[in-house]
Amino acid sequence: MRACVAWIVLLWALFGAQPATAQHDVDLEQWRAWYREAAASQTGSVMVGHMASDCGTCEGHPLSHGFLAVSNLMVADELWNPLEKIEIFNAWQPVLESAVAALPEHPDLALLRLGVQTHVPSILNYSNNTRADRLLVERALAQGHWSTDRIHAAFVRDFLMYLKSL
Structure with missing residues (x-):
């Protein structure tokens, strides 16, 4: 798995991915589609590759940075080695939190x-915001936040x- 991530970083470096300069609706719809695909097929590494090629490291853009962080957290979920899972979680969970801190009321984040909080093991103690996030997402859905992206x-x-149902 590390080799796969290393290849993605190498390809990004070789082909010079352009940093995201704006978070257009088209980009957001694509990121959402990659997220849905990764969630359905449990292939976070594919989403990592897409996000890296689309926005490089996504630095300075909280929304894209959040999607990149989640794609890496999904990779951690796919791994078998618990130590690697924890290592990736510890590296990317703060990145997701910083994205949310930058845009605290953004429904996508x-x-x-x-x-992530719904699917991580309880031993990681990462479920503090589930109620607040669920309420924010429910409110955004009711107010039509995703009305232009019906699939999402x-x-x-x-x-x-x-x-x-849980």
């Missing part, structure tokens, strides 16, 4: 963090229904 709105609705 709340959804990303809610997804359905994904969000389904995820909220899943949470209610």
Whole structure:
């Protein structure tokens, strides 16, 4: 897995990915699609590659940085070695938190963090914001935040229904 991530970084360095200069709706819709695909197929490494090629390290852009962090956290979930899982979690969880801190009321970031907090083992003690994030996501869905991205709105609705079933 480390070799895969190393190749992604190497390819990014060789082909000079351009940093994101603006977070256009088209970019956001694409990032959402990559997130849905990674969540459905449990292939976070594919999303890491897409995000790296789309925005490099995504530094300075909290929304893209949040999507990149979540893609790496999804990779951690796919690994078998618990020590590698913890290492990746400890590296990328603060990145996600910094993205959320920069845009604390952004529904997409709340959804990303809610997804991570729902799926990490309780031993990691990372579930402090689940209620607040769930309420923010529910409110955003009701107010039409994802109305221009109907596929993602359905994904969000389904995820909220899943949470209610837990």
